[in-house]
Amino acid sequence: MRGIVGFARHAGVVSGALVTLLCLGGVARAEDPNDWLDIETKYIFGFTTGSGIGIEGEKEFTVDSIGRFGKRDGHYAATETKYEYEFTPSQFVQIEFGALGTTHNIGGVTGLDNRNSAGFGGGFAEFRYLALERTSSNPLSVTLAFEPNARFIDETSGERVHNYEFETSLNSDLELVHNRLYAGFDLLYEPEVTETRLGDTVREATLGGSAALSFRIVPNVLIGGEVWYLRHYDSPTLSDFTGDAIMLGPTLYVQFTPKTFMVAAWNYQVWGRETGTPLALNLSEFQRNRARLKFAWEF
Template structure:
């Protein structure tokens, strides 16, 4: 637990350093003179509405880590090696491969393992439904992401998993080029066939709210909160528990064609159906982190 708390503190310290280092330049600069920023990546785990410019291509390495269960040691990561392109001003297409790692020891109901594996593949289609204009500060994108996995996200076991994530990504420009609010609505049904032949159906439903401020032309800091519900049925009829996750985010654009996103979420509240213990560490993790690097061309 100290290790995860230390990493959370380190990310907070990183954001604080960014605030101190760039606050002076932010005050000296006129935000109205800054170039418009693509909002897709500035909210951490919350995804903004941006889809990039027509004809733009991008390669991304997106690492999501999940840490901490009720007992023992638990650390798992899933990395997206992703190519995306924007064929027109309303559509963005993404696809790529998944790599996964698991380091598990002494966790109830999970086998001990230490492994790296090719986890599966995914694709995503994003459609800009409402475009931001000078008279309309709101932008909304609809996204669907089918995913096929051969390695279970949580346990690291070999499975056949099919997931179909559907999201609404919205953001609101509160201050021109400076302050943004982001909102996500998530529905993620999936079906898993285990090595023993069992079939499991489940779904996650929830949403997020985020606030990010641009403290320099190339630096954005913020925070987000997620509320997530888990069901043992794709039609949301068998509720098993929920959780609230909260944490900071950081976006840095190193060059006009290269940027980084970092985020950390900690579960601050949760419940498992029929279990009086605090937090929900059966369906969700204690902490999660995100580190994304992208190169446009």
């Protein structure tokens, strides 16, 4: 319960900030967005990833935390933080790698052991390829992304495991109004295999897609919203469907300086189903709320 209360408090602060930013947007109406600098679209959609890969030769360090809150009963709060180094060796390729840190605060949740822990979660890498570049005559941009992960701590339960995941995604975005309004679309396929301490092997996969809008109210601030549809399978071949969910919520992007920025997002599960049960929502494979807070420094 403490995690949910804390999350609600932070959500209230973010909401207040959004109101302030909307007021600032009134000042921006007198400016001409055509005079604003182009913005990298990779991070402006919250959990939805845009197609941008940065400028050739650019390097970046980010701290990217995702929190998941709320199960069917009891108290559930889990976070995973990526400490990530990213570089762009060419205008079409971006490479990232880093370490994972995790926390779990679980009490009274059916099917999960009580736990209050923090630790080193594993490592990851990501390869992104810009397949279609935006031009003055083409507002659409598309990037293919591949992200292998190796985890020593289970994302959901916090148990010690050996987990291997290979996330594959298609990230695209469309400039609807030049320098002002953007639409983002993701397709996701995430197969994984987990070896438990008892010697069991669990194979599963997540399939999903998202749509997002992001509006640039002033040159360094964008606000928007996104919706995700996610499906879970107990097989990487997508042959054993176990449930799905729809999550939606607001997004915020703030560019503090030319080399530093912040991303914040919150998603709430508005609909879901689990096979074999009439209960509302899918709180077995997914969570009631998820939040993202990311800070980045380019150099």
